[in-house]
Amino acid sequence: MKQILMGNEAIALGLVHANVDMVSGYPGTPSSEILGNFEKFSKKFDCETYAQWATNEKVGFEVAYAGAIAGKRTCTTLKQVGLNVASDALMSASYIGHLGAMLLVSADDPGFHSSQTEQDSRSFAKFAKIPVFDPATPQEAYDMVKIALDLSQKFETPVMLRPVMRVSHAREICEVDDEVNFQPNKGEFKRDMGRWAAVPPKGRFAQGLEQLRRVDTIAQYNWENFIEPRVKELKGGQTLCLTSGTGDGYVKEATEELGLEADILKLDMPYPLPKEKLEKLFDDYKTVIVFEETYPCIEEQLSSPKLHGKLTNDVHKIDEFSKDKVIQAFNNVGLTDKQSPYQNKKFEDELPVRPPNLCPGCPHRDVYYSIMKVFKKKKSIYSSDIGCYTLALNQGAIDTVLCMGASVAMASGFSIADKSKTVIASIGDSTFTHSGVAPLINAVYQKHRFILVIMDNSVTAMTGRQKTPERANPGVINLKHIVEGCGAVCMEHIYTPDIDESVAFMKEVKKKFEDMDGPLVVIMREFCVLDKERAPAMLPGIYAEVDPDKCVACDICTTQYKCPPMHYNEDHKIEIDPFLCIGCDACIDDLCPTDAFIERKLK
Amino acid sequence: MKYQVVIAGIGGQGAVFLVKVLSIAAGLKDQKCLGTENHGMSQRGGSVSCYVKVGDFYSPAIDEGQADLLIALEGNEGLRNIQYLKKDGGTIIVNADEKFPNIEYKTVKIDAFEKATNGEIPIQALNVYMLGVTLAKDPNFPFNLGDIEEAIKVMNAKMADKNIAVLHKAIEDSRSV
Ligand SMILES: Cc1ncc(C[n+]2csc(CCOP(=O)(O)OP(=O)(O)O)c2C)c(N)n1
Ligand code: SF4
Ligand code: SF4
Numbered sequence: 130m131k132q133i134l135m136g137n138e139a140i141a142l143g144l145v146h147a148n149v150d151m152v153s154g155y156p157g158t159p160s161s162e163i164l165g166n167f168e169k170f171s172k173k174f175d176c177e178t179y180a181q182w183a184t185n186e187k188v189g190f191e192v193a194y195a196g197a198i199a200g201k202r203t204c205t206t207l208k209q210v211g212l213n214v215a216s217d218a219l220m221s222a223s224y225i226g227h228l229g230a231m232l233l234v235s236a237d238d239p240g241f242h243s244s245q246t247e248q249d250s251r252s253f254a255k256f257a258k259i260p261v262f263d264p265a266t267p268q269e270a271y272d273m274v275k276i277a278l279d280l281s282q283k284f285e286t287p288v289m290l291r292p293v294m295r296v297s298h299a300r301e302i303c304e305v306d307d308e309v310n311f312q313p314n315k316g317e318f319k320r321d322m323g324r325w326a327a328v329p330p331k332g333r334f335a336q337g338l339e340q341l342r343r344v345d346t347i348a349q350y351n352w353e354n355f356i357e358p359r360v361k362e363l364k365g366g367q368t369l370c371l372t373s374g375t376g377d378g379y380v381k382e383a384t385e386e387l388g389l390e391a392d393i394l395k396l397d398m399p400y401p402l403p404k405e406k407l408e409k410l411f412d413d414y415k416t417v418i419v420f421e422e423t424y425p426c427i428e429e430q431l432s433s434p435k436l437h438g439k440l441t442n443d444v445h446k447i448d449e450f451s452k453d454k455v456i457q458a459f460n461n462v463g464l465t466d467k468q469s470p471y472q473n474k475k476f477e478d479e480l481p482v483r484p485p486n487l488c489p490g491c492p493h494r495d496v497y498y499s500i501m502k503v504f505k506k507k508k509s510i511y512s513s514d515i516g517c518y519t520l521a522l523n524q525g526a527i528d529t530v531l532c533m534g535a536s537v538a539m540a541s542g543f544s545i546a547d548k549s550k551t552v553i554a555s556i557g558d559s560t561f562t563h564s565g566v567a568p569l570i571n572a573v574y575q576k577h578r579f580i581l582v583i584m585d586n587s588v589t590a591m592t593g594r595q596k597t598p599e600r601a602n603p604g605v606i607n608l609k610h611i612v613e614g615c616g617a618v619c620m621e622h623i624y625t626p627d628i629d630e631s632v633a634f635m636k637e638v639k640k641k642f643e644d645m646d647g648p649l650v651v652i653m654r655e656f657c658v659l660d661k662e663r664a665p666a667m668l669p670g671i672y673a674e675v676d677p678d679k680c681v682a683c684d685i686c687t688t689q690y691k692c693p694p695m696h697y698n699e700d701h702k703i704e705i706d707p708f709l710c711i712g713c714d715a716c717i718d719d720l721c722p723t724d725a726f727i728e729r730k731l732k
Numbered sequence: 733m734k735y736q737v738v739i740a741g742i743g744g745q746g747a748v749f750l751v752k753v754l755s756i757a758a759g760l761k762d763q764k765c766l767g768t769e770n771h772g773m774s775q776r777g778g779s780v781s782c783y784v785k786v787g788d789f790y791s792p793a794i795d796e797g798q799a800d801l802l803i804a805l806e807g808n809e810g811l812r813n814i815q816y817l818k819k820d821g822g823t824i825i826v827n828a829d830e831k832f833p834n835i836e837y838k839t840v841k842i843d844a845f846e847k848a849t850n851g852e853i854p855i856q857a858l859n860v861y862m863l864g865v866t867l868a869k870d871p872n873f874p875f876n877l878g879d880i881e882e883a884i885k886v887m888n889a890k891m892a893d894k895n896i897a898v899l900h901k902a903i904e905d906s907r908s909v
Binding site: 131133242243265266294295296298299300301302375377378379381382449450451452453470471472473474475476478480481483484485486487488489517520590591659693707708709 | 742744751752755756758759762764765766767768769770772773774775776777778779789790791792793795796797798808809811812814815816817819833835845848849855
């Protein structure tokens with residue numbers, strides 16, 4: 130049956146068709162749509178499955194892994210930096226294995242479109258010694274989900290699927306199974322202390338030897354099942370291109386369009402590779418080039434003077450692939466001397482930049498504005514975290530961004546290192562439950578003096594508004610109780626789109642902090658303007674415009690506040706883009722020193 | 733047949749919706765098609781660019797100098813992506829007023845913001861409106877009105893009538909462009 134699917138939908142449908150009964154993940158672009166779609170397909174086809182967002186990736190991984198130990202077919206989904214968080218569990222799980230099957234979907238983001246690092250999950254799989262599949266298209270992603278789960282069951286090891294953003298967010302007509310024959314797998318934990326609780330050194334050493342043997346066997350399996358059938362099509366000659374994932378598409382298109390002579394061998398499973406057998410193929414060629422995103426995962430497993438790639442400085446080492454980069458690599462190796470047709474003139478004049486920004490009307494903006502009003506920049510350090518609120522960088526309200534949860538422990542560090550300043554950390558609600566609690570306990574018991582603002586909009590907004598634990602369990606989980614349970618003093622404030630009120634509250638916070646000798650936690654109860662359930666009741670529908678006679682072009686609104694509709698017009702007066710303003714009313718009255726912002730009269 | 737389209741706009745204008753419509757339209761005709769949407773970091777207000785490749789392609793991304801068509805939901809976002817157009821034969825269909833500069837590509841310009849301000853079209857349907865202009869003005873566009881109407885119905889049956897009315901209005905308006 131043919132169906133138009135986005136990569137992440139194809140993966141989700143593949144999971145249902147592969148008889149997976151548990152999916153546990155943590156959101157992160159570009160992986161976030163898999164879990165929700167799995168839930169949707171499960172409902173549609175009446176399959177009794179478990180699909181839940183975990184509080185972080187390590188938790189998500191461990192839930193799924195235990196399911197696989199007990200014989201279920203399971204999956205965890207995360208983005209590449211989420212794999213760092215889950216890595217402790219992964220490294221050991223790779224030694225121990227399981228009885229059912231477990232697929233680890235780690236979505237990569239070459240080109241840093243929405244990630245803080247460009248790390249390659251395939252190289253992580255290699256490090257952890259688990260097999261990895263690298264799909265090039267949604268169709269392949271669908272097919273590989275099924276193959277990977279069967280492989281996982283056969284060899285009793287977690288297996289990784291590594292889609293990149295251009296696969297997860299691509300749309301394609303896919304050929305999928307006509308029918309769903311979902312059969313729940315029996316979950317039955319079989320006690321085996323020697324395996325599930327193997328202790329170092331002896332137990333783990335034995336599992337380590339087993340792991341090495343398993344990797345060799347899977348490399349051989351890789352050759353017989355995925356590589357050898359393709360070798361027959363190779364012609365031999367000047368050049369062999371080894372490709373993985375999306376790299377394959379760019380190479381195919383570029384060689385076809387430019388008439389470049391080359392054999393292409395796509396490696397569906399870039400780790401583990403049958404080294405000797407692959408290197409034997411090189412005998413028939415003068416040159417071998419590896420095209421892969423983004424680390425030299427394949428290249429590092431092979432050796433030959435004929436081999437070219439990132440390690441020989443012939444193929445780009447950072448950023449997304451493109452056909453232009455394929456032709457550059459051919460030129461670098463000396464195979465061609467072609468002017469790339471994949472370059473073109475950009476528009477010459479300077480265009481106004483549109484950096485990522487908070488939505489019009491986002492409460493985060495007011496909170497940061499009031500923090501900066503009350504805790505002046507010169508006397509403060511603003512450590513922050515990862516989420517929509519990071520976009521307050523535009524307002525100059527953030528000094529540090531490291532990784533999820535880091536704002537809290539970094540505030541500790543700054544409070545020790547630079548006592549002349551007030552440290553104000555900010556963190557989202559989802560990020561706080563992800564990894565903010567442990568460092569808060571640390572700060573309480575060591576008495577670190579800083580303010581932590583938890584920006585609670587009751588969703589994980591940046592990744593598409595997944596519900597947070599508190600939202601999903603109203604009245605059961607309460608951030609304030611968590612904070613107080615950690616032993617910290619907590620203030621709570623319900624946000625309204627009234628800047629003066631937010632500033633007044635922040636002044637109270639400042640006052641309270643004066644007599645504190647440990648951390649002070651502030652919970653701002655906000656909302657997300659894209660939250661269809663909650664936002665309509667919170668937005669008054671009062672739209673702004675600017676009285677040009679009053680605007681003195683002081684820049685306050687465009688530097689400290691920066692709501693996207695605000696911009697200078699040709700007369701150098703601020704203007705509000707009526708199509709962007711969502712009518713939150715916040716900027717009217719309190720923002721402009723000359724009261725130029727007024728209510729727009731609707732025609 | 734091979735046809736490559738870049739769709740550029742601002743987050744919230746519905747560029748991704750157009751990728752879905754074109755993918756569905758291709759699917760209904762059983763034509764190979766790869767689309768990609770770049771979600772980026774901000775949910776609203778940031779630059780967005782999406783690609784649709786109809787025909788025999790293997791990679792979802794579009795390189796510079798390759799696109800047959802650029803649909804720009806906003807003028808500056810159009811200019812920001814202008815390098816993706818084919819040096820000879822590339823067309824830009826852009827929502828812009830008379831201040832849009834003269835460029836070396838075939839340009840179809842229509843001021844959809846003005847139409848929205850005058851209440852002629854709902855601003856939420858800007859994306860569909862520009863697709864209508866494309867149907868009217870790009871003779872090589874691999875879909876016709878019927879294909880797109882069908883795809884819009886498949887995508888969201890409830891909103892279909894409203895969206896199709898906007899399509900027709902755009903085609904009507906394009907006569908004078
Ligand atoms: C380890 C890790 N996992 C996932 C992500 C993806 N991610 C980016 S921001 C974010 C959470 C944002 O939620 P929240 O803290 O509630 O802030 P909001 O976006 O709602 O303002 C996530 C999960 C990441 N960057 N790092
Ligand atoms: S998605 Fe929600 S939280 Fe994120 S910037 Fe927009 S309004 Fe703010
Ligand atoms: S009312 Fe003001 S602050 Fe609110 S969205 Fe409109 S311009 Fe932005």
